[in-house]
Amino acid sequence: MAHILLVEDDLTYSRIVKTFLEKNSFEVTTTTKVKEAQTILSTGKFELIIADFRLPDGTGMELLQWAKSNFPHLQVILITHYSDIRIAIKAMKLGAFEYITKPINPDELLATVKESLAQKIELKSGISPKEPTKTESRKSETPYVIGESQEAQKLEKHIQLVAPTDLSVLVLGETGTGKELISKRIHEFSKRKDGPFVAIDCGALPKELAGSELFGHVKGAFTGALDNKTGHFESANGGTIFLDEVGNLSYEVQIQLLRAIQERKIRKIGGNKEIEVNVRIIAATNEMLTSHSSEGGFREDLYHRLNEFTLQAIPLRQRKADLEYFVGEFIQESNERLNKSIKSLSPEVWDIFYGYDWPGNLRELRNIVKRAVLLSSEDRIEKDALPLELYDNSYLTASPSQAISTSPATTVPPLVNPSAGTDYKSQWKEQEKELIQKVLLDTRFNKSKTARILNMDRKTLYSKIEKYGLE
Structure with a gap:
């Protein structure tokens, strides 16, 4: 019997959902606050969190980020009002399995719960060739569709033009416009198509660990570094690395990234050995990095290195x-x-x-x-x-x-x-x-x-x- 933690401060709503799920053979524990949920998760074994976005002491987003950092394979479903749609979409980029809107439809809730738990079983049993981590975007289930509009045809021409080159590409566009799909298509039509395609959501990287996730670290480099770690740049060697929401990287990590682009070498955190890497970089953002760089938040020299060719994802x-x-x-x-x-x-x-x-x-x-x-x-x-x-x-x-x-x-x-x-x-x-x-x-x-x-x-x-x- 799967154990679910329901985090909802509307007690009537919480009771209805709990009763419904228990009638469908799930074990449900309820709480009303983020901190209480963290304590419960640390002491019990749960397969799924269902959390309302708006909670008395925080948000479901905060709980999602904490859960994914501490229990990477724990599934999370976010409950929102429809007006929270942009927040819900951001939550999915941070690793939420799904979001559902209030008022909750029982059939929709049950189907989503079963689907999330089924995916977790597949990952644990090894059916999936590679388990997703908190820093990697989930593989999109949606194929790339070129479309027939003039804008879409123009975008496809530009993709086909830049794909065979080794230019760094900056993909601009709003959240949800398919920037990762565009990047994957560039990779698939490039000379690196047989190499790895590693997708990283920079917005989901913990600031203190971003350098380690991207470039790796050596044992003892910092508290908690119990073993050597291979970073994403090293894993992507010979292929393409996709840095989504690149504007979220700290200034220190930007310096490391600039060095990796310029010298084609990386150095693990705490290490003194340089490692050569042959990686094509595709970055994406929904921000204006030019204004961000003029304000000192994003290095201008890094912006120009990433922006050898620009593509604009088209809003729906x-x-x-x-x-x-x-x-x-x-x-x-x-x-x-x-x-x-x-x-x-x-x-x-x-x-x-x-x-x-x-x-x-x-x-x-x-x-x-x-x-x-x-x-x-x-x-x-x-x-x-x-x-x-x-x-x-x-x-x-x-x-x-x-x-x-x-x-x-x-x-x-x-x-x-x-x-x-x-x-x-x-x-x-x-x-x-x-x-x-x-x-x-x-x-x-x-x-x-x-x-x-x-x-x-x-x-x-x-x-x-x-x-x-x-x-």
Whole structure:
């Protein structure tokens, strides 16, 4: 019987969840505070923590980081309100197995708990060839999708251009835009593809141990260094090392990293022997490192060493033309994981998806699709399977020009100047023509996608294409 620690300060909510899990054959211990949870975890054997994000003496994020540092293979599920979506996504980057939103759906909770425990069993039994550590990103289950939008095609061209070289690459982009997938694709099309690809989340590295994790240490180098340690740079020799959220590295570690790039040599903490390394570096950040360096937080010389070539990961709101591809991938993935057979989204759900700006990008989309697949009883996803907040303030019932303005990939022409004395009707037609033409180009004349993005039915779209001579 798996033992779960539930950390929730709403006692009524805690009692309901505890009773539900115990009815499904789990042993559950409850507490309300971060410090109490740490004490309990230190004295008992647990397989899983379920923690609310907001707690009286701290946050679920703090508990997650502490747990992963002390019990690396302990699974953590974070409970959030939907407004905490960016925090929840950050928690997953720090090693949380999953996040679920309040109000909790019992089926979703049970499926997530079982899935997390099943993954832990696989890791312990050695089924996985390499157990993830607290400093390595979990392997993404989502394949890289090129997409058909102009922005996505441009990104792919740049990837193919830089991949065969040995240039250091800086991947910029918001959280959840697939920076690690881009980096992995560069590696796969490089001359180093047969070498290791080592992914490190610098934001999850404890400051005092970051140098040791990256470059290794010798026995006795510091308190707790009971043996020699091989760092990630040495492990990545002959391949590629991916440094996610590189802006989080301390100034001292930045100096060590700069030396490793310049001299292609590293020195373990406490050691006096130099080790040659042949590693390509791909770094990623969601920060503006240029302003960070001007403020003294990030070394300017290191920035220029990392930034031999820049790629910009595209936010999902700027590649709405590719939304259908991603949704299809996530439905298929969720069907396999949850033993379901969902085929599509209802037209109403498509409208909601196209109208939403996706602040959490691909990670948010993936989790919402998985949740909706779980909650759907028919063969397609309906509106009632979505979180209420997804469409409460974002669902568009506007005109085509308003609908398309939600995607920054499309430039809306300026509004008519009422003092100009011009023909408003003619200007509106010209604006409409430009909008339709732009979206047709973005979707490569996929009329079904174009109609969805413009929030009009296909018959109307065909009529306007003919009217404006856009074929």
